[in-house]
Amino acid sequence: MDVTRAVTASDPPQDAPGGASVDLLWLPLGAGGHFVRRNGRVFEAVAAGIARRPRYDLYHSALDVHLDGVATVIEMTPVPDGGGARRGVVAEGPVGARWAGRLRLFRYEVRRWPGGCIPDADEAVGPPRRLTRQRARAARVLDLVPRVPTPVWGRDELGTGEMWNSNSLISWLIVGAELDIDGARPPRGGRAPGWDAGIAVARRGAAGRLGRDGA
Numbered sequence: 396m397d398v399t400r401a402v403t404a405s406d407p408p409q410d411a412p413g414g415a416s417v418d419l420l421w422l423p424l425g426a427g428g429h430f431v432r433r434n435g436r437v438f439e440a441v442a443a444g445i446a447r448r449p450r451y452d453l454y455h456s457a458l459d460v461h462l463d464g465v466a467t468v469i470e471m472t473p474v475p476d477g478g479g480a481r482r483g484v485v486a487e488g489p490v491g492a493r494w495a496g497r498l499r500l501f502r503y504e505v506r507r508w509p510g511g512c513i514p515d516a517d518e519a520v521g522p523p524r525r526l527t528r529q530r531a532r533a534a535r536v537l538d539l540v541p542r543v544p545t546p547v548w549g550r551d552e553l554g555t556g557e558m559w560n561s562n563s564l565i566s567w568l569i570v571g572a573e574l575d576i577d578g579a580r581p582p583r584g585g586r587a588p589g590w591d592a593g594i595a596v597a598r599r600g601a602a603g604r605l606g607r608d609g610a
Contacts, residue, residue, distance in 0.1 A: 416525060422455045460536055
């Protein structure tokens with residue numbers, strides 16, 4: 396499959412009877428949590444200093460998929476407890492180091508949560524960005540979620556030149572479902588660490604290469 400072709404406004408609508416859409420939300424990093432926000436600012440200050448560039452606002456992304464009357468939230472988050480089934484968890488991965496993933500504190504989860512919610516959605520910057528209204532594209536996004544690679548969060552195990560994190564999941568899905576990645580960039584004046592890693596992995600067809608099989 397050629398995952399680089401983008402959906403354009405000229406594509407014919409193929410809405411399902413119950414409606415179909417994929418919306419992208421951009422949330423300020425650490426929305427709803429002062430600790431994460433403060434540490435994000437420190438991280439960006441250090442990164443900007445090393446690269447000798449201006450500082451940017453940092454963002455975390457999530458998807459809201461509507462298909463046949465069901466709204467499904469797609470997001471990567473820390474693992475809060477052992478009740479992943481309630482949150483539609485389809486995959487987990489280690490944080491910081493592979494060995495550390497034995498402990499829940501150092502694992503992340505990938506959610507495909509029908510009827511779920513994005514806790515900080517009210518802090519999103521601007522309205523959700525509509526990526527498609529085509530049923531086949533929305534279904535493709537949902538089908539791809541369990542197949543996302545699960546390398547170590549915060550490291551570059553896949554050799555993209557950028558760490559893997561929650562933004563990598565979202566950009567990987569957008570490219571894999573052949574949606575318009577160029578129109579899904581972070582808000583002006585901001586950046587999303589990990590975003591380009593997901594794009595690179597999807598485009599080279601590396602899905603699962605360093606995922607649950609550990610290859």
